[in-house]
Amino acid sequence: xxxxxxxxxxxxxxxxxxxxxxxxxxxxxxxxxxxxxxxxxxxxxxxxxxxxxxxxxxxxxxxxxxxxxxxxxxxxxxxxxxxxxxxxxxxxxxxxxxxxxxxxxxxxxxxxxxxxxxxxxxxxxxxxxxxxxxxxxxxxxxxxxxxxxxxxxxxxxxxxxxxxxxxxxxxxxxxxxxxxxxxxxxxxxxxxxxxxxxxxxxxxxxxxxxxxxxxxxxxxxxxxxxxxxxxxxxxxxxxxxxxxxxxxxxxxxxxxxxxxxxxxxxxxxxxxxxxxxxxxxxxxxxxxxxxxxxxxxxxxxxxxxxxxxxxxxxxxxxxxxxxxxxxxxxxxxxxxxxxxxxxxxxxxxxxxxxxxxxxxxxxxxxxxxxxxxxxxxxxxxxxxxxxxxxxxxx
Amino acid sequence: xxxxxxxxxxxxxxxxxxxxxxxxxxxxxxxxxxxxxxxxxxxxxxxxxxxxxxxxxxxxxxxxxxxxxxxxxxxxxxxxxxxxxxxxxxxxxxxxxxxxxxxxxxxxxxxxxxxxxxxxxxxxxxxxxxxxxxxxxxxxxxxxxxxxxxxxxxxxxxxxxxxxxxxxxxxxxxxxxxxxxxxxxxxxxxxxxxxxxxxxxxxxxxxxxxxxxxxxxxxxxxxxxxxxxxxxxxxxxxxxxxxxxxxxxxxxxxxxxxxxxxxxxxxxxxxxxxxxxxxxxxxxxxxxxxxxxxxxxxxxxx
Numbered sequence: 227x228x229x230x231x232x233x234x235x236x237x238x239x240x241x242x243x244x245x246x247x248x249x250x251x252x253x254x255x256x257x258x259x260x261x262x263x264x265x266x267x268x269x270x271x272x273x274x275x276x277x278x279x280x281x282x283x284x285x286x287x288x289x290x291x292x293x294x295x296x297x298x299x300x301x302x303x304x305x306x307x308x309x310x311x312x313x314x315x316x317x318x319x320x321x322x323x324x325x326x327x328x329x330x331x332x333x334x335x336x337x338x339x340x341x342x343x344x345x346x347x348x349x350x351x352x353x354x355x356x357x358x359x360x361x362x363x364x365x366x367x368x369x370x371x372x373x374x375x376x377x378x379x380x381x382x383x384x385x386x387x388x389x390x391x392x393x394x395x396x397x398x399x400x401x402x403x404x405x406x407x408x409x410x411x412x413x414x415x416x417x418x419x420x421x422x423x424x425x426x427x428x429x430x431x432x433x434x435x436x437x438x439x440x441x442x443x444x445x446x447x448x449x450x451x452x453x454x455x456x457x458x459x460x461x462x463x464x465x466x467x468x469x470x471x472x473x474x475x476x477x478x479x480x481x482x483x484x485x486x487x488x489x490x491x492x493x494x495x496x497x498x499x500x501x502x503x504x505x506x507x508x509x510x511x512x513x514x515x516x517x518x519x520x521x522x523x524x525x526x527x528x529x530x531x532x533x534x535x536x537x538x539x540x541x542x543x544x545x546x547x548x549x550x551x552x553x554x555x556x557x558x559x560x561x562x563x564x565x566x567x568x569x570x571x572x573x574x575x576x577x578x579x580x581x582x583x584x585x586x587x588x589x590x591x592x593x594x595x596x597x598x599x600x601x602x603x604x605x606x607x608x609x610x611x612x613x614x615x616x617x618x619x620x
Numbered sequence: 621x622x623x624x625x626x627x628x629x630x631x632x633x634x635x636x637x638x639x640x641x642x643x644x645x646x647x648x649x650x651x652x653x654x655x656x657x658x659x660x661x662x663x664x665x666x667x668x669x670x671x672x673x674x675x676x677x678x679x680x681x682x683x684x685x686x687x688x689x690x691x692x693x694x695x696x697x698x699x700x701x702x703x704x705x706x707x708x709x710x711x712x713x714x715x716x717x718x719x720x721x722x723x724x725x726x727x728x729x730x731x732x733x734x735x736x737x738x739x740x741x742x743x744x745x746x747x748x749x750x751x752x753x754x755x756x757x758x759x760x761x762x763x764x765x766x767x768x769x770x771x772x773x774x775x776x777x778x779x780x781x782x783x784x785x786x787x788x789x790x791x792x793x794x795x796x797x798x799x800x801x802x803x804x805x806x807x808x809x810x811x812x813x814x815x816x817x818x819x820x821x822x823x824x825x826x827x828x829x830x831x832x833x834x835x836x837x838x839x840x841x842x843x844x845x846x847x848x849x850x851x852x853x854x855x856x857x858x859x860x861x862x863x864x865x866x867x868x869x870x871x872x873x874x875x876x877x878x879x880x881x882x883x884x885x886x887x888x889x890x891x892x893x894x895x896x897x898x899x900x901x902x903x904x905x906x907x908x909x910x911x912x913x914x915x916x917x918x919x920x921x922x
Contacts, residue, residue, distance in 0.1 A: 432891065437848075437851075438630075438634050438883075441883040442886055444626045464750075473626070474766040491748070495748060497750070
């Protein structure tokens with residue numbers, strides 16, 4: 227009796243293996259999403275998942291993804307990385323080697339994206355991180371791309387914006403010398419500013435934790451600068467701006483910043499002192515442009531909330547993949563060949579137009595793309611879209 | 621010229637706050653010969669209590685008419701009272717039983733500092749709170765020099781408190797007892813003075829000054845959070861040592877010296893070298909006068 231059961235089990239198991247070996251349901255491409263669904267930043271995971279689902283539904287309801295005349299249905303495989311680096315690596319391994327996805331999209335926070343990118347690069351599966359701005363996510367990893375720009379690029383855009391908008395060649399920088407991200411931004415701003423023909427008349431620093439910036443600000447005021455770049459975060463910016471206002475620095479100096487300023491807390495801490503200042507960012511809900519506005523309206527309708535930067539960037543990551551697949555011409559069915567083809571198509575992409583702007587990847591897989599500049603209005607509690615600076619290499 | 625005058629004002633503002641907090645270190649050291657490492661966190665508690673008090677009084681001022689000065693003084697008194705209570709409690713629980721054990725009491729002081737930080741962390745959370753301004757800020761311009769109402773307020777209130785303290789210590793009986801205890805702790809009880817009372821008074825005064833420092837600091841740098849006391853605490857401690865720990869005038873002088881050195885180093889040299897230069901200057905002062913500027917070398921009794 228027992229023997230019969232074993233035989234039956236064996237037959238069942240064999241048939242299972244055989245059926246999985248049989249040709250898979252034709253015309254389906256798998257997209258792996260590695261998102262922060264649970265953990266400290268579930269909003270990020272939710273936005274990522276929502277946008278990926280929205281893009282998938284759009285392409286499928288249009289009859290599927292058209293690759294070389296053949297229609298493929300896009301299917302998402304969603305993995306939760308719990309906002310932990312080790313889970314992100316595990317999720318990436320599962321998606322790439324077990325689920326056999328054609329492309330890996332995610333993870334979003336840099337601490338998760340870096341380990342995930344190592345896995346994808348090792349296993350040779352193309353990856354696009356929508357939101358990770360840390361250079362190490364793509365550095366020396368030919369299989370890895372991102373949909374956002376990186377910090378150093380932003381500093382360059384700020385230098386250009388500062389000179390053009392305020393029509394000056396005298397710039398100043400104030401940054402934390404103890405933080406590597408701020409340090410690089412400070413230096414990169416200086417480099418670009420000088421390359422564009424300006425002079426940096428004050429290059430001032432402070433140390434992490436400092437609350438008094440009066441000495442540096444007085445010096446900057448004295449230097450005759452017209453633009454002051456502050457690549458710091460939303461918890462330090464209010465102190466700097468308030469002290470600058472009290473010292474009369476802001477009367478003829480325009481303070482500009484980067485996306486580290488972007489937080490609802492900025493207005494809570496700064497109040498009306500920050501009104502009228504500009505900073506660069508990935509995203510704003512009032513970006514002009516038919517494509518962007520259509521996405522925003524649809525997302526809002528579908529999920530009841532405004533799409534944030536992760537939503538916009540994930541949506542672009544999905545369409546980057548769609549376009550890369552189309553550029554590929556055809557899928558062979560050999561996973562490794564197809565993955566390599568997608569990778570090459572991503573690397574060779576030019577002027578992709580997404581909802582977050584126009585983008586072209588660099589050799590490193592980072593994006594040269596449009597940067598949005600927003601103006602702070604703390605009385606209304608919003609960051610108003612001011613203009614979009616078109617992509618440019620510095 | 622205007623540039624240096626402006627930096628001078630910046631330094632006076634920063635120095636006043638260091639001086640107020642440094643006084644607390646110095647007074648406690650003068651009386652007990654021990655360094656109250658929790659003092660920086662007492663300062664933080666003062667700032668947080670001022671935040672709470674100011675929030676309450678501002679809401680009250682919306683309903684009934686309260687002049688700005690009343691709100692400011694009320695907030696200061698509330699913060700001083702609360703901070704004093706906490707400091708007295710700490711003294712009673714953590715310092716008094718260990719008064720004979722010099723080293724252990726330093727550890728309990730450090731422990732109390734950590735305890736206060738984490739208590740604040742549990743109660744208010746790690747968020748940065750925006751400190752409400754209790755005076756309408758106006759920036760006055762004289763040539764190229766700007767001075768704001770808040771800077772004037774900080775300088776004025778700290779100077780007033782320092783003068784009040786000087787009066788208290790030099791002209792009152794309790795002040796005389798404080799000076800006496802610092803001179804000879806063994807003989808004083810024989811004169812019929814309660815050491816514990818004077819120690820409590822010293823803690824009360826030093827924490828009142830820290831609370832005032834917290835309130836003024838909140839006006840100068842209007843973001844308060846549970847870890848704000850650490851940097852200010854150790855910088856004020858340095859001020860107290862440079863000025864000559866145990867000496868009231870020394871603490872005030874030390875506070876202003878640190879303010880001037882920090883601002884001056886940033887003003888004259890590239891700001892990247894600021895901390896480097898300011899600490900070299902402070903160390904030089906100590907090498908020349910090991911006991912601090914107003915400090916007196918004491919014979920160590922064996």
